[in-house]
Amino acid sequence: xxxxxxxxxxxxxxxxxxxxxxxxxxxxxxxxxxxxxxxxxxxxxxxxxxxxxxxxxxxxxxxxxxxxxxxxxxxxxxxxxxxxxxxxxxxxxxxxxxxxxxxxxxxxxxxxxxxxxxxxxxxxxxxxxxxxxxxxxxxxxxxxxxxxxxxxxxxxxxxxxxxxxxxxxxxxxxxxxxxxxxxxxxxxxxxxxxxxxxxxxxxxxxxxxxxxxxxxxxxxxxxxxxxxxx
Numbered sequence: 001x002x003x004x005x006x007x008x009x010x011x012x013x014x015x016x017x018x019x020x021x022x023x024x025x026x027x028x029x030x031x032x033x034x035x036x037x038x039x040x041x042x043x044x045x046x047x048x049x050x051x052x053x054x055x056x057x058x059x060x061x062x063x064x065x066x067x068x069x070x071x072x073x074x075x076x077x078x079x080x081x082x083x084x085x086x087x088x089x090x091x092x093x094x095x096x097x098x099x100x101x102x103x104x105x106x107x108x109x110x111x112x113x114x115x116x117x118x119x120x121x122x123x124x125x126x127x128x129x130x131x132x133x134x135x136x137x138x139x140x141x142x143x144x145x146x147x148x149x150x151x152x153x154x155x156x157x158x159x160x161x162x163x164x165x166x167x168x169x170x171x172x173x174x175x176x177x178x179x180x181x182x183x184x185x186x187x188x189x190x191x192x193x194x195x196x197x198x199x200x201x202x203x204x205x206x207x208x209x210x211x212x213x214x215x216x217x218x219x220x221x222x223x224x225x226x227x228x229x230x
Contacts, residue, residue: 011036014050014062016043018207018215020164021073022061027160028077030201032084074104077157089157097157103143103150104161111136111162115180119172119216120223126178133180137189144188148195159196165189166197171212175220 013029013036015022029036041050041060053069054062063070063079070079081089090097114136118129140162143150150158165181173179183190196202 010066012039012064013037014039014041014047014053014064015060016041018212019060020168023205023207024073024160024163025061025063025076025080026205027155027163027202028080028089030205031089031155032080032087034080034084074101074108074161077104077160081157089151089155089160091151091156096152100151100157103140103158106136106139107158107162111140112164115169115172118178118180119176120220120227122224126176130178130180134185137181137186141186141189144192149192155196155199155202159192163196163202166193166202167206167209168212168216169193171209171216175213175216 011029011034013022013025015025015038017040039047039049041047043059046058050060050062051058053064054060054071057071059071061071061073061076063076065079065083070076077089090100111133114129114133118126118133121129140150149155150162169181181189181193197206
């Protein structure tokens with residue numbers, strides 16, 4: 001267990017070493033300078049505590065604060081924002097707050113699924129998946145006009161939700177030989193990826209790239225094998 005304070009913290013995060021959803025929580029807690037304890041889970045052998053704290057979905061991430069649990073990464077981000085007011089992730093402006101939540105949900109419902117579809121396919125099917133992914137990315141490119149981050153001048157709620165694009169998107173490209181975010185096609189998104197990834201709190205908390213490549217290679221091989229005609 002990795003400990004971020006000398007004595008047992010009142011905040012615990014159940015995660016795996018590689019989960020992009022759990023990374024959102026790590027970044028948010030670090031940005032707000034909240035001390036916490038990390039419990040790394042093996043999802044092939046889930047701990048009784050994880051099952052106790054998240055009996056519905058039985059997955060990570062789970063945040064436990066003063067003995068009470070919160071599950072689902074976007075819900076946890078909202079909880080963190082409401083509980084610890086320092087370094088806000090959401091604007092005071094209601095419309096900007098709504099927009100940030102919209103783009104976070106857009107990632108989970110459209111961007112990530114379209115990438116995953118392309119990543120787990122080959123040939124023409126992969127090409128079609130990349131077209132779908134790019135259609136979604138065009139909306140993000142448009143949203144970044146005149147902005148450093150989706151949240152404006154500072155990393156915010158939507159940036160954290162979309163943060164996997166800054167590194168894991170590159171891993172997907174390496175493993176599946178697919179190029180989706182090209183500089184000439186998505187200049188603003190490409191610049192955002194670099195700026196986000198270079199922020200110290202983000203950079204210091206990425207999982208090791210070689211381990212990510214190995215993990216996603218195994219994922220892809222297994223998924224392609226399952227799709228192959230029997």
